[in-house]
Amino acid sequence: VQLQASGGGLVQAGGSLTLSCTAPGKIVSLTAMSWYRQAPGKGRELVATFRTPSSTIYADSVKGRFTISKDNAKNTVYLRMNTLKPEDTASYYCNADLCWVLYDGNIECGKDYWGEGTQVTVSS
16 A cells, blocks of 8 residues: 655744645554654654554654644544754655555555655755
8 A cells, every 4th residue: 555645845944834644545454654754864763653542652853843643534644743943854754554455355464554755844
């Protein structure tokens, strides 16, 4: 399953953005959805995770500024980013740990389902 991510853009420091990520298709179970980010020249880092039913994990660098939430009916996770800083500039990727129904009716489970990156640029 290819996750569908959107919501990136250009914003001034102190501004806000909301990213969304949807797991399309017939989802049997969704254990967790996460946002990662990768800045130029750096490795990919975990930003936030929403783990079913309702626990959340945040990187220290975004605690108090970012909020991850999930719409169960839509299999969509949101990342609300407030008080953005230039160091938040990166490509943001969503990841899911889920089980879904394949086109042949079989069920596939995995932790490495990703969406395409969405760029967040914060100007100073």
